[in-house]
Amino acid sequence: MDIKREGVAKRKRIRFIAYGILTLGALGAAGWRVSKLEPAAPTVERATVWIDSVKRGPIVIERKGLGKLAPEEIIVIPSLQDGQVIKVPIKSGQKVTPDTVLMVLTNPDMDLAANDLEWQVKQAQATYADLKVKLQSQRFDQQSAVATAENALKQASLNKDKDEQLFKFQIQTDLNVKLSTANWEQANSRFQTEKQKLDIMKDSIDAQLESAKVQIDKLQAAWERKKQQLKDLTVRAGTDGVVQELTLQVGTHVSAGTVVAKVAQAKLQAELQIAETQAKDILLGQKASIDTRNGIIPAHVVRIDPNVINGTRTVDCKLDGPLPSGAVPDLSVDGTVEIERLADVVYIGRPVFGQPDSSVSLFKLEPDGKGASRVTVKLGRSSVNTIEVVDGLKVGDQVILSDMSAQDQNPRIRLD
8 A cells, every 4th residue: 555655646746847847838938928029119199299191282382481571671861961959840650751851950150151151142243243334334435445546547547538639739748648647557556456455355344254253153152052051950851651760859969971860661571581491492583472460462582681690591572462551660470482383292291300301200100090100201392381202101191290209219109
């Protein structure tokens, strides 16, 4: 009987060892398989991500920027004269016309100089009138002398002719004939001399009167210039527009050339600030639209600033439509410039980190919509809100466009 118990005990030990080996093997196999499993995919709230579908169709390539309305031209109005401000009848922001008075200056020295020139002009005119009378009187005297000399010549000529006739009849002596001839020659010489004096006097009178008149004109011009300077003490707008800047106060001394006001003409344009990387595609003449928050105005590009300031370039757009009510300089606006129209392309919404002509890693949703796997997508031309898909996706695919940088180490995520 003892022999049987030992056999049974031995068989139990063998069976226990076999079970132990099988258990250890199973545990080892299970551990090996567990070690080979990938870590569980992290879960992301579906409501926190932006999901978009890949589409096909036309898109418009645009560039967008913030900006403001600004005058097409600002007229700088300087003071043309020195003076002191005595009146400022207008304020910044008011509309003006060419005759609107912006500022009135005073300059006592200029007033005195103008009065002095006025009296100088009057005195020169009186001197001219007196000189004209004196010269006319001298001319009359010379004309009288010419007439007297002419009469003496005629009388000497008659005496000469008489003596010559008497000499032919031997009634007059040869000596008397010679004396008559000498008297005639003397009278003729005097007449010619007096006549030449009269001719010269005419030229002299004209020259003296012209000289006096030039002096009057000179003083008159100086007086007119001084009167114009006095008028310039009243500073006018000189154009239609709105006063942008008018900072001088009553009592301020102003030097000639000092800017007293800036007037913005009524026409406004949009000045957009567009990122340097996007502004490179903008060309003159391209269509644009300006959103004033009170209406959208068609426009076109007229200037692209070559300078880059804080990563942006200024793009000026001329407005092609009427301004809405309330549109004033410095009004904030949104502007969109149309670069190109693409008729048939595959596209998606623009990813947070998607740049044109680059490759980007996106999460594409799986068919069941419960998970998303990372794929590489090649992007092409971009617009404000959309971008072309060159490779990596097909129409109908859904991708996550949100910032997924927190999942950079995960090839797959689950959507809850």
